[in-house]
Amino acid sequence: MEARGFASSSTLEEWHTSLLVWGLSTLALAALARYKWLKLRTAESSPTIGSRLSKASGVLLSVGIVLTFFSATSPLIADKLKPKEPVWPAEAPASSAKMALSIPSMDCASCARWVNVYLGQQRGVEKAELSIPKFQAIVWYDPSKTSETNLLADMRKHGLEAQKAP
Numbered sequence: 001m002e003a004r005g006f007a008s009s010s011t012l013e014e015w016h017t018s019l020l021v022w023g024l025s026t027l028a029l030a031a032l033a034r035y036k037w038l039k040l041r042t043a044e045s046s047p048t049i050g051s052r053l054s055k056a057s058g059v060l061l062s063v064g065i066v067l068t069f070f071s072a073t074s075p076l077i078a079d080k081l082k083p084k085e086p087v088w089p090a091e092a093p094a095s096s097a098k099m100a101l102s103i104p105s106m107d108c109a110s111c112a113r114w115v116n117v118y119l120g121q122q123r124g125v126e127k128a129e130l131s132i133p134k135f136q137a138i139v140w141y142d143p144s145k146t147s148e149t150n151l152l153a154d155m156r157k158h159g160l161e162a163q164k165a166p
Contacts, residue, residue, distance in 0.1 A: 023067030026060050033057035085113070086120025092127040092140035099148050100165035101137045101155075106130070115160065122146065122154065136165055 034057040092098070106115050112130045115137060119128040124145030129138045141151065148164065155162040 020068065023064050023069075026064030026067060028064075030057050030060035030064050033060055085117060086128075088120075088127045088129075093142075095142065096126050096140040097143045097148075099139050099141065099151070101139060101152075101162045102135060102165040103137055103155075103160060103162045104135050105161055106132060106135055106137070108132070118155070118158065118160070122151065125151070137162075 103115060106112050109132065112132050116128060116130055119125050119137065119139060122141075124142045125139060126142055127140040130136070131138075139151065152162055152164065
């Protein structure tokens with residue numbers, strides 16, 4: 001299954017630049033606050049203002065470091081979260097049962113990739129061939145591990161409107 005929410009690779013890719021900008025901006029604010037604190041400290045002005053600026057610069061520095069680190073590592077995280085495409089064998093085992101599925105929602109390469117990854121994670125599925133123009137998937141499965149009804153029910157449960165093709 002693909003990761004959802006903020007952990008999904010597309011979300012991380014979208015927010016990568018924003019997180020980097022926010023992190024670097026926060027680090028700049030922390031440096032400015034530290035500079036002002038040092039200037040106040042040397043001017044011997046109010047100790048209350050100086051201690052508040054010192055705490056603020058420490059917090060800003062921490063937040064800036066975290067945001068910058070997260071944005072720098074987010075491409076690595078996103079890459080790890082991307083589901084791996086299954087490697088199907090050239091020939092399905094002789095004991096496999098074959099089922100043709102009609103999947104009307106599989107109308108683009110991204111949808112077909114998701115269906116392919118999904119089928120590769122299903123228990124008992126040994127091979128799958130997908131056809132985007134025909135909105136169809138041919139699935140070979142081990143009848144001792146799963147059944148047609150189980151596969152169809154699982155696919156519907158995960159948002160794939162699949163039905164047995166004629």
